[in-house]
Structures are given as C-alpha cells and as structure tokens.
Amino acid sequence: MHWDLNNYYSNNMDGxxxxxxxxxxxxxxxxxxxQIVRERxxxxFKEARAxxxxxxKHTLTLEGVRLKLGQTNVRYLSTADQAEVARLIFEMDDDARNDFINLQPRFWTQGSFQYDTLNKPFQPGQEMDIDDGTYMPMTVFESEPRIGHTLLLLLVVDLPLYFQTPVIT
Structure with missing residues (x-):
C-alpha cells in the first residue's frame, strides 16, 4: 500500500x-x-495632541484640559484615567509637549498572521488575532519617559470601551 502523506497534508481542498x-x-x-484599530x-492620539x-497656545488650566479631553474619545476612560491623561498633558515640559504634539503612531504586524501561519481555532471559544504593534518615536520618551509610557498605556491599552464599539457585523 502506498501512502501519499504530502497530498494528505498539503492538498488545499481536502488536506x-x-x-x-x-x-x-x-x-x-x-x-x-x-485597520479600524489603527484608525482609532x-x-x-490626534485628539490628545490637539x-x-x-x-x-492658550495656556489652559488643568480643569480646561480635563474639559477638552472630555469632548474626545478619552471620555471612554474611567474618570480617574481621564484625570491622569489631563494631568500628564498639562504637566509636560515644553520639549516633551512639542514632541508629543508631533507624535505619529506607526504600526507593524508581526507574528503568525504576518507569516501566514495563523491557524483556525480548533475548539469553540478559541479566537484568532493579529499581533499588530504600535510604535512611537523615542523622542517623547527621552525627555519624560514616565509621561510617555503612561500616556501610551492610557491612550492605546486602556481605551477598551472605545475599541469594543461595534464596527463590523
């Protein structure tokens, strides 16, 4: 008996x-x-930079910063996190603020999706995902690394309600 294991493994229809x-x-x-996550x-970041x-430009007070952020998607953060974003933006030194104003997030897909090795879920409840890294130029982290790191986490990682709004059905 002859076994064709190559066909068993690699046939795109039945393998x-x-x-x-x-x-x-x-x-x-x-x-x-x-793409939706990248755009959001x-x-x-565009709203926070503004x-x-x-x-x-206007030498806003901390309360003014809070009010302005409340009109952006930062409103999806908890009240405490909104206050933290406002404080971090308000307390930035001029160099860090200038770097932040010019900050443009960049993205790079990595992992199994990028290498075309992502498998379908085997059992119900398992999920597929794309490992998409968000990269920031280092200048905002050089002058105030704690501010840069905390803002990055708050603006990208801690906005789950904003990212969980339905987008594709």
Whole structure:
C-alpha cells in the first residue's frame, strides 16, 4: 500500500492544511478589524495632541484640559484615567509637549498572521488575532519617559470601551 502523506497534508481542498488555514473571508475580516484599530488609535492620539497644542497656545488650566479631553474619545476612560491623561498633558515640559504634539503612531504586524501561519481555532471559544504593534518615536520618551509610557498605556491599552464599539457585523 502506498501512502501519499504530502497530498494528505498539503492538498488545499481536502488536506490537513485546508482545515488549518484561514479562509479569504476570515483573513479579510481580520485585516479590516486591524485597520479600524489603527484608525482609532490614530484618532485618539490626534485628539490628545490637539489638546496638548491648545495647552501650548492658550495656556489652559488643568480643569480646561480635563474639559477638552472630555469632548474626545478619552471620555471612554474611567474618570480617574481621564484625570491622569489631563494631568500628564498639562504637566509636560515644553520639549516633551512639542514632541508629543508631533507624535505619529506607526504600526507593524508581526507574528503568525504576518507569516501566514495563523491557524483556525480548533475548539469553540478559541479566537484568532493579529499581533499588530504600535510604535512611537523615542523622542517623547527621552525627555519624560514616565509621561510617555503612561500616556501610551492610557491612550492605546486602556481605551477598551472605545475599541469594543461595534464596527463590523
């Protein structure tokens, strides 16, 4: 008896690989969601940078910064985290604020999706994802590393309600 293991593993219609690989629809949906997260991340930073620019131009008070941030997507943060973002933006020194105002998040996909080795979930409840890194130029971290790190976490990681709003059905 002759076994064709190559065909068993690699046949795109009936082979094992056909059970593991994402369909075009699944891959496209993940790419669409990745793009939405990237756009929302850019939007959040754009809004926070605009408030920082207003601090620079109009010498806003801390309360003024809080009020302005309350009109942005930062409103999805807890009250304590909103206050922390306001304080960090308000207390930045001029160099750090200038760096922050010019900050543009960049993205780089890594991991199994990038290398086309992401498998379909094996059991119900398992999920697929894309490891998409958000990268920041280091200048904002050089002058005030704690401020840069904390703002990054608050604006990207801690905005779950903003990112959980329905976008694709």
């Amino acid at each position: 094992l690989i056909s059970k593991l690989k994402l369909s075009k629809t699944e891959s496209t949906k993940l790419k669409e969601l990745r 991340t850019r939007d959040v 408030v920082a620019a207003d601090v620079k």
